[in-house]
Amino acid sequence: MTEKSLENARQLRSSMTDAEKLFWSRVRNRQFENLKFKRQQPVPPYIVDFFCEERRLVIEIDGGQHSKDADAKRDVFLSARGLTVLHYWNNDVLKNIESVLSDIKNHLSPEKGPSPKPSPDGRGLSGRIQIGKITGAHGIRGEVKVTSLAADSGLLFRKEGVFTAVDGGVHLKLAMRSEMKPGVFITRIDGITDRNEAEKYNNTALYIDRDDLPETDDDTFYLSDLVGLDVVTPEGKALGRAAAIHNFGASDLLDITGADGKSFYIPLTDDFLIEVDFDQNKVVMAEPEVME
Numbered sequence: 001m002t003e004k005s006l007e008n009a010r011q012l013r014s015s016m017t018d019a020e021k022l023f024w025s026r027v028r029n030r031q032f033e034n035l036k037f038k039r040q041q042p043v044p045p046y047i048v049d050f051f052c053e054e055r056r057l058v059i060e061i062d063g064g065q066h067s068k069d070a071d072a073k074r075d076v077f078l079s080a081r082g083l084t085v086l087h088y089w090n091n092d093v094l095k096n097i098e099s100v101l102s103d104i105k106n107h108l109s110p111e112k113g114p115s116p117k118p119s120p121d122g123r124g125l126s127g128r129i130q131i132g133k134i135t136g137a138h139g140i141r142g143e144v145k146v147t148s149l150a151a152d153s154g155l156l157f158r159k160e161g162v163f164t165a166v167d168g169g170v171h172l173k174l175a176m177r178s179e180m181k182p183g184v185f186i187t188r189i190d191g192i193t194d195r196n197e198a199e200k201y202n203n204t205a206l207y208i209d210r211d212d213l214p215e216t217d218d219d220t221f222y223l224s225d226l227v228g229l230d231v232v233t234p235e236g237k238a239l240g241r242a243a244a245i246h247n248f249g250a251s252d253l254l255d256i257t258g259a260d261g262k263s264f265y266i267p268l269t270d271d272f273l274i275e276v277d278f279d280q281n282k283v284v285m286a287e288p289e290v291m292e
Contacts, residue, residue: 016040019061019090020049022097032101033108043083046074055108058085061093072267075253076288079265092135099136099202106203129224132206135184137199142192144201146174148183172206221276223252223268230282231256231266234274239266242283254285 016024016039027037027050041051043058050059058078060071075085086107088100135145173190180186192198223245231239231254240258246265253265266272266285275284 017061017090019093023050023059023061023093023100026097026101033105043078043081046077048078048085056083057104057108058083059104060085060087062087062089072253072269073288076265076267079253079263080288082262096136102203103135129222130205130207134201134204134206136202137195138180138186140195142194142198143177143186143188144192144198145180146185146187146206148185172201172204174206221278225278226254226268226276226283228281229276229278231285232282233287234284237287239285239287240264254283 020039024037024039026032027035028039030036035052035054037059038051038053039049041048043051048058049061051057052059062071071087078085084107086104088103093100130149132146132148135147137143138145174187175190177186177188189198189201192201226242227244229242231242233239238259240256242254243257243263244255245268246253246255252268254268255263255265257263266288272286272288273283274286276282277284
């Protein structure tokens with residue numbers, strides 16, 4: 001680690017944003033899950049906002065100044081080193097820190113909740129697809145915030161504003177009330193009328209059956225259709241198998257399991273995604289450069 005990296009980290013610690021200060025106040029000194037977090041930790045050539053070495057976890061508190069392309073490139077670099085990166089917006093931290101901490105806990109202990117990964121059955125076959133998530137209660141009358149994970153947010157409310165979600169076998173009926181911001185909706189869960197009941201559904205993943213999605217033509221596909229395909233480079237080098245799709249706040253990432261059993265991410269952007277061949281059961285992607 002260079003002296004310049006250390007000096008940059010010291011400067012960033014002295015100029016933390018309000019959101020970063022609030023998050024730090026809740027995780028420092030092992031307050032959260034008895035885990036040790038470091039702030040403004042150098043991971044050359046980058047400096048990450050918060051780092052937990054025990055769980056190989058990076059937390060980024062993002063403001064409007066962040067570039068999605070730059071974040072995606074950094075996420076690939078970090079994931080190649082076995083780190084998991086989670087992104088949260090400043091406003092989410094400032095307005096609902098409890099939901100942010102609960103979401104982090106979910107990622108640390110995925111066995112305690114339903115898997116967010118879509119079924120690896122392949123294109124056109126049945127399986128559950130996560131298309132949204134309840135991210136917190138809203139107001140005092142039982143409404144909740146729902147974040148869409150689909151490019152077409154209308155999939156959440158296909159039938160006259162009502163969507164039936166499945167989470168661990170529980171069927172929820174959601175009615176949209178208003179759009180809070182692009183991709184984030186205020187909704188009402190059928191039968192829930194107060195905030196205490198609504199809070200029980202924080203971080204609930206919302207699924208639909210793959211067969212319920214509208215049909216696509218030959219030139220289009222759902223990202224979830226990539227799960228289960230072999231991943232190769234244009235030169236034919238085998239990279240592994242597509243295990244899941246993730247989005248931690250920067251861009252959609254393809255989670256790939258290599259031959260050695262280790263996972264890594266490649267952004268699902270035009271720079272990396274070259275071709276999808278369902279007949280050959282493969283997706284062709286450019287191999288990201290690993291910076292040293």
